Amino acid sequence: xxxxxxxxxxVLSPNREIHGIPVLDGAFSPNQRLDQARQxxxxxxxxxxxxxxxxxxxxxxxxxxxLRCTGDDFNTRTEFATLDGPVGGLACTPDGxxxxxxxxxxxxxxxxxxxxxxxxxxxxxxKIACPLSVTVAPDGAIYLTDGSRNNRPEQxxxxxMQNRPPSGxxxxxxxxxxxxxxxxxxxxxxxxxxxxxxxxxxxxxESWTHRLTAFSRTGDDRRVxxxxxxxxxxxxxxxANGEIWMAFLALRTQLTExxxxxxxxxxxxxxxxxxELWIGPALDGRLxxxxxTQIGRIKKLGIQKPWAPPxxxxxxxxxxxxxxxxxxxxxxxxxxxxxxxxxRPIGSRVLAVSKGRDCLVELPPGRGMREx
Numbered sequence: 001x002x003x004x005x006x007x008x009x010x011v012l013s014p015n016r017e018i019h020g021i022p023v024l025d026g027a028f029s030p031n032q033r034l035d036q037a038r039q040x041x042x043x044x045x046x047x048x049x050x051x052x053x054x055x056x057x058x059x060x061x062x063x064x065x066x067l068r069c070t071g072d073d074f075n076t077r078t079e080f081a082t083l084d085g086p087v088g089g090l091a092c093t094p095d096g097x098x099x100x101x102x103x104x105x106x107x108x109x110x111x112x113x114x115x116x117x118x119x120x121x122x123x124x125x126x127k128i129a130c131p132l133s134v135t136v137a138p139d140g141a142i143y144l145t146d147g148s149r150n151n152r153p154e155q156x157x158x159x160x161m162q163n164r165p166p167s168g169x170x171x172x173x174x175x176x177x178x179x180x181x182x183x184x185x186x187x188x189x190x191x192x193x194x195x196x197x198x199x200x201x202x203x204x205x206e207s208w209t210h211r212l213t214a215f216s217r218t219g220d221d222r223r224v225x226x227x228x229x230x231x232x233x234x235x236x237x238x239x240a241n242g243e244i245w246m247a248f249l250a251l252r253t254q255l256t257e258x259x260x261x262x263x264x265x266x267x268x269x270x271x272x273x274x275x276e277l278w279i280g281p282a283l284d285g286r287l288x289x290x291x292x293t294q295i296g297r298i299k300k301l302g303i304q305k306p307w308a309p310p311x312x313x314x315x316x317x318x319x320x321x322x323x324x325x326x327x328x329x330x331x332x333x334x335x336x337x338x339x340x341x342x343x344r345p346i347g348s349r350v351l352a353v354s355k356g357r358d359c360l361v362e363l364p365p366g367r368g369m370r371e372x
Contacts, residue, residue, distance in 0.1 A: 197242025
C-alpha cells in the first residue's frame with residue numbers, strides 16, 4: 001500500500017484495528033524448552049490433534065485416519081477409524097464416544113469400536129465444511145468451530161493469504177449432536193475452542209486475528225481476553241486449577257504482515273507460485289533451496305541462527321484462569337519441534353503434536369507440570 005493510500009485509510013477508518021506484532025518478552029521470552037521435549041514412539045505423518053479416551057488410550061488424527069495409541073508412551077498404535085476426509089479436531093465424551101472433525105463432512109461421532117454412530121453436517125441451513133476443533137463441556141454440551149465458508153481445513157494457508165472478511169462460526173449442540181445452533185459468527189479461522197475452568201464461558205482462539213475471546217455459555221455476552229498475540233493461535237486444552245494450554249501454528253513476521261496488506265502482489269504470488277513457496281507461515285520450515293529468500297535466513301558457517309526471522313516455529317503457552325501467559329515453551333528457527341497444532345495435559349504429563357515435524361512429544365518437566 002502506498003504512503004498516500006495508508007494516510008487516506010487512517011483518516012477514513014480511524015477505528016480500524018492495527019495489529020502490530022508484539023515483541024517476545026515477559027512470559028513469551030524465547031527459550032529452547034520445546035526442543036527438550038521427548039518424542040514418543042515412531043513418527044506420525046502430519047498429526048493434527050490428540051484426545052485421551054475413557055479407555056486410557058490416546059487418539060491421534062492423521063490424514064483421513066484416527067490412530068489408537070496405547071502403552072506407557074503411547075507407542076503401540078493401531079488404526080481406529082478411516083473417514084471420508086482429512087480428520088482434524090478430536091474430543092472424547094464421558095460415555096466413551098470419540099468426536100472427530102472431518103473436512104467436508106462435519107462433526108462425526110465414533111463408537112468405542114470405531115464405527116460412525118452420529119453426524120452433525122449442517123447448522124442454520126449451511127453445511128459445516130471446515131470443522132476445526134471441538135470440545136465437550138462438563139454438562140455434556142458440545143462446542144464446535146467451523147473455520148471458514150470459503151475454504152476447508154487443509155487450505156489454511158490459502159484462507160490466511162486471501163485475507164477475506166472472517167466467516168468462521170462457533171456452533172453449540174447437545175450431547176446427541178442435536179439442537180445445533182450458531183453461537184457466534186464472523187470469526188477469523190477459530191482453530192481453538194475450550195470451556196473455561198469455571199464452566200461459565202467458551203474460549204475461542206482466532207488464528208488470523210491473533211485473538212483469544214470468551215463467549216458466555218448462557219447469553220450473548222463476549223469479552224476479549226487477549227487482543228493481539230505474537231503468533232497464530234491454534235488449539236486450546238483445559239488443565240488443572242483453571243489453567244488453559246494454547247498451541248501456536250507459527251510466529252507472525254513483519255514480511256508476512258506486509259504481503260497481506262499488498263493485495264496485488266499477494267494475489268499474483270498466489271496465482272503464479274506454488275503454495276509451499278508463498279511468503280507466509282509454514283508448519284515445517286526446513287530449508288528448501290527454492291523458498292523465498294526474503295524471509296531473511298541468517299546463517300554463519302552453514303548454521304541456521306535461532307534469532308533469524310521465522311518461516312516456521314514451535315510455541316506452546318500455559319495460561320492462567322484469566323488468560324494471561326504464565327510460561328511458554330519455544331522451538332526457535334533452528335529447532336526441531338515446529339508447527340504445534342495441539343497440546344493436551346494428561347495427568348501429570350503434557351503432550352503435544354508437531355504437525356511440522358511428524359511427531360508426538362511429551363513436554364519437559366517444568367514449572368507448569370509441577371504446579372499443574
